[in-house]
Amino acid sequence: AQSVTQLGSHVSVSEGALVLLRCNYSSSVPPYLFWYVQYPNQGLQLLLKYTSAATLVKGINDFEAEFKKSETSFHLTKPSAHMSDAAEYFCAVIAAGTGFQKLVFGTGTRLLVSP
Amino acid sequence: DAGVIQSPRHEVTEMGQEVTLRCKPISGHDYLFWYRQTMMRGLELLIYFNNNVPIDDSGMPEDRFSAKMPNASFSTLKIQPSEPRDSAVYFCASSRRQVVDEQFFGPGTRLTVL
Numbered sequence: 090a091q092s093v094t095q096l097g098s099h100v101s102v103s104e105g106a107l108v109l110l111r112c113n114y115s116s117s118v119p120p121y122l123f124w125y126v127q128y129p130n131q132g133l134q135l136l137l138k139y140t141s142a143a144t145l146v147k148g149i150n151d152f153e154a155e156f157k158k159s160e161t162s163f164h165l166t167k168p169s170a171h172m173s174d175a176a177e178y179f180c181a182v183i184a185a186g187t188g189f190q191k192l193v194f195g196t197g198t199r200l201l202v203s204p
Numbered sequence: 205d206a207g208v209i210q211s212p213r214h215e216v217t218e219m220g221q222e223v224t225l226r227c228k229p230i231s232g233h234d235y236l237f238w239y240r241q242t243m244m245r246g247l248e249l250l251i252y253f254n255n256n257v258p259i260d261d262s263g264m265p266e267d268r269f270s271a272k273m274p275n276a277s278f279s280t281l282k283i284q285p286s287e288p289r290d291s292a293v294y295f296c297a298s299s300r301r302q303v304v305d306e307q308f309f310g311p312g313t314r315l316t317v318l
Contacts, residue, residue, distance in 0.1 A: 132309025194247040
């Protein structure tokens with residue numbers, strides 16, 4: 090069964106610093122991979138998704154992620170953190186080509202941004 | 205579009221009572237999902253529907269939980285009887301044509317069972 094592992098339940102950065110949130114996936118078939126963001130007291134919102142096209146995926150708010158099959162990784166990055174980026178970020182996977190497809194979420198990483 | 209609408213936003217009830225959570229998906233979306241979020245278990249898919257038909261309910265914790273989608277614009281998640289361990293935030297989400305399409309989440313219902 091497919092799954093994702095997010096390394097680090099909390100990541101702290103300073104405003105203007107690089108953001109790196111780590112996600113590794115496990116899937117026996119080519120995966121679809123997603124990053125969602127959850128702001129306080131809100132539902133999740135899609136940042137970006139990988140669906141086997143370009144390995145470097147660009148999303149909203151200058152976030153991007155690179156699919157690396159050799160490392161089974163799909164890390165999320167942003168060159169310069171803003172205070173408004175403080176939120177919880179979830180990596181998720183769907184196994185392509187299987188029946189009863191469903192999105193499986195990681196445990197989340199809370200991003201803290203300090204001035 | 206107003207997005208996915210959930211009601212109520214907050215629900216406080218006593219153990220043993222019936223709880224009904226409601227969801228209106230985005231018009232034109234074929235898929236509807238119910239999720240539960242807790243600190244201990246994270247975000248879990250409970251059930252999802254395609255064109256009003258339940259497709260996968262393997263995440264429904266037990267028989268106390270039931271979900272229906274009588275038409276394309278309305279779904280309910282019912283817990284009867286409720287227990288304190290059901291306390292969580294319940295999200296409804298919808299997507300357009302496929303499970304791999306972007307899922308649009310509602311604001312959630314925060315359920316507290318005393």
